Structures are given as structure tokens and as C-alpha cells.
Amino acid sequence: MPAYSAADDALTTKLVTFYEHKKDSSVPSHQATVLLFDPRNGSLKAILDGSVITAKRTAAVSAIATKLLMPAFAEVLCILGAGVQAYSHYDIFTELFTFKEIRIWNRTKEKAVKFANSVNGPVQVCSSAQEAVTGADVIITVTMATTPILFGDWVKPGAHINAVGASRPDWRELDDELMKNSVLFVDSREAALTESGDVILSGAEIFAELGEVVKGTKPALPEKTTVFKSLGMAVEDTVAAKFVYESWSAGN
Numbered sequence: 001m002p003a004y005s006a007a008d009d010a011l012t013t014k015l016v017t018f019y020e021h022k023k024d025s026s027v028p029s030h031q032a033t034v035l036l037f038d039p040r041n042g043s044l045k046a047i048l049d050g051s052v053i054t055a056k057r058t059a060a061v062s063a064i065a066t067k068l069l070m071p072a073f074a075e076v077l078c079i080l081g082a083g084v085q086a087y088s089h090y091d092i093f094t095e096l097f098t099f100k101e102i103r104i105w106n107r108t109k110e111k112a113v114k115f116a117n118s119v120n121g122p123v124q125v126c127s128s129a130q131e132a133v134t135g136a137d138v139i140i141t142v143t144m145a146t147t148p149i150l151f152g153d154w155v156k157p158g159a160h161i162n163a164v165g166a167s168r169p170d171w172r173e174l175d176d177e178l179m180k181n182s183v184l185f186v187d188s189r190e191a192a193l194t195e196s197g198d199v200i201l202s203g204a205e206i207f208a209e210l211g212e213v214v215k216g217t218k219p220a221l222p223e224k225t226t227v228f229k230s231l232g233m234a235v236e237d238t239v240a241a242k243f244v245y246e247s248w249s250a251g252n
Contacts, residue, residue: 003234004039010242011039014050014234020144028084029144030054034241046245050237055088057240058232061210062140062162063092065185065228068213068220070138070160075100078136080129080149080173082106082115085142085164090119093140105132107143130154141165141173152177161227163198171197174227179204182227185213191231198229 001014016032032050037043077099079086086104094102105126106112116123126132133139133154141150143165152175155161161182166173179202186192186206192199199206208218210228220226 001234001237003238005235005238005242008239008242009039010238011037011042012234012238012241013037014054014237016050016054030084034237036241036245046241046248048241048244051084053237053240053244054232055084056092057236058085058164058230059088059092060240061187061232061236062089062164062228062230063096064214065162065210065230066093066138066160067096068210069185069222069226069228071158071222074137074160076136076138077102078132078139079104079142080106080132080140081142081144081165082108082111083142083144086115086140087119089140089142089162089164090115090123093138094119094121097138099138103132103136105129138162143173145173146171148172148175150178151175152179152181155225157225158223159225160222161225162230163227164230166197167195167231169195169197169200172201174198174202176202176204179227182225183207183221185210185226185228187211187228187230187233191233192229195231196229 004011012034014032014034018030032054034048034050036046038045103124103126104112112125116125129149139161141163163173184204184206185208187210189206212218213220
């Protein structure tokens with residue numbers, strides 16, 4: 001995943017491996033390394049832990065989407081999934097927002113219990129996805145699901161959903177009802193229409209890219225039920241890697 005940012009004077013390539021583990025493994029399914037180059041001459045400046053950068057920047061983008069799209073009074077946060085992205089999302093969401101209740105569900109309940117016992121703050125472990133989702137104002141899906149695990153008739157009108165998993169054209173996390181009856185935001189139209197099964201298979205219409213909302217060229221519509229389909233963009237890794245490198249350089 002190569003990218004160049006003229007504004008940040010940064011050039012990177014991220015190398016990613018993905019292994020779908022059939023059984024629970026201590027090795028993450030996704031592993032990544034980010035190479036940071038000097039844009040002036042192509043020399044390698046740093047090798048960074050791409051897995052950490054990916055986890056942090058993905059959660060940060062979800063947080064931006066949530067800040068713009070969530071309902072005015074959001075009290076209940078629901079996380080579906082208990083992997084690496086669940087932890088990174090929990091960290092930034094509890095830092096930036098104040099929720100009265102946080103719920104988690106995972107296909108393997110033991111992982112959800114481990115999550116609840118590992119984080120700083122009370123988390124309610126739910127026995128079903130429907131239980132976790134019902135009445136939630138903000139929902140985060142960070143699963144390895146290949147068929148829908150979140151259904152429109154469960155979702156509270158006006159809720160905001162960050163759909164982070166299902167990054168292949170034949171994988172789904174959200175059902176057709178939710179996709180078609182929500183206002184759909186994406187990080188990249190081009191990527192969503194080629195990589196996201198939730199978008200492709202549902203035929204849902206993309207309302208805006210998140211960048212258009214940030215720039216003010218498209219409205220956020222927080223009063224509506226909204227979905228932000230996150231696939232990730234290489235430039236996010238570039239900006240994050242440059243930030244980490246400069247922070248490290250300043251301390252040395």
C-alpha cells in the first residue's frame with residue numbers, strides 16, 4: 001500500500017500479510033510493516049510497526065466519523081468483535097467521548113469477557129449481538145464476519161454505525177435493510193465500490209466520502225441513521241508514520 005503526501009512531505013509503503021486462522025491463534029490475522037522514505041531521494045528513513053499504526057489510525061478515522069455523524073445525545077456504545085481493532089477503538093472512543101454504557105459482543109464469548117476484564121472501565125458482555133445492539137446510539141463492527149451479523153431491524157433510528165470489518169467484495173457485516181435505509185458515508189468511493197461487500201452486494205447508494213463532510217462540501221446528517229464504511233486508505237498510514245517518526249526524532 002504505497003502513498004505520498006505532499007502536504008506532509010511523506011512517502012511510505014505498507015506491507016501487509018493476512019492469514020485467516022481456522023483456530024484461535026496468538027498470532028494476529030493481519031500483520032503489517034510501514035516503510036518510511038525520504039521523498040527527495042528515496043532513501044529509507046524508518047521501519048515502523050504497521051500493525052500498531054493500522055489499529056490506531058483506523059480507530060482515529062472512526063472517531064472522526066463518529067464526532068461528525070453520531071446523534072446529539074449518545075449514551076450507549078456497542079462494539080461487535082473483540083480483536084485488535086476493538087481495543088484500539090475502545091481506547092480512543094473512551095478518551096474522546098462520554099458514554100454512560102459500553103457493551104461488547106463477540107462470537108467467542110471468552111474473548112469478550114477477556115476484553116471486558118482488560119480495559120479500563122466497565123464493559124457489559126452481551127450474550128448476543130442483538131442484545132448488544134438494541135438501544136445503542138453508536139455501534140462499531142470490527143469482526144471477521146463473512147455474512148451479516150448486524151441487522152437493520154435491531155438498530156435504533158438515528159444511531160451511527162462504524163463498519164470496519166468485511167474488507168472483501170464477498171464479505172458482509174451489515175444486512176441489506178441497514179445498508180439501504182441508512183445514509184452511507186465511506187472513506188473512498190473508489191475503494192468501497194471495488195472492495196466492500198456491504199456496499200457492492202447491497203447496492204446501497206453512497207451519499208458522501210468522509211473527507212467531503214470534513215471539508216464542508218457535504219452535510220453530516222447526524223439526525224439520520226448513518227453508516228460509515230471504513231476500508232482504510234494508504235495515506236492514513238503515511239500521515240501516521242510521519243507523525244510517529246517526527247515524535248521519535250524530537251526525543252532523540
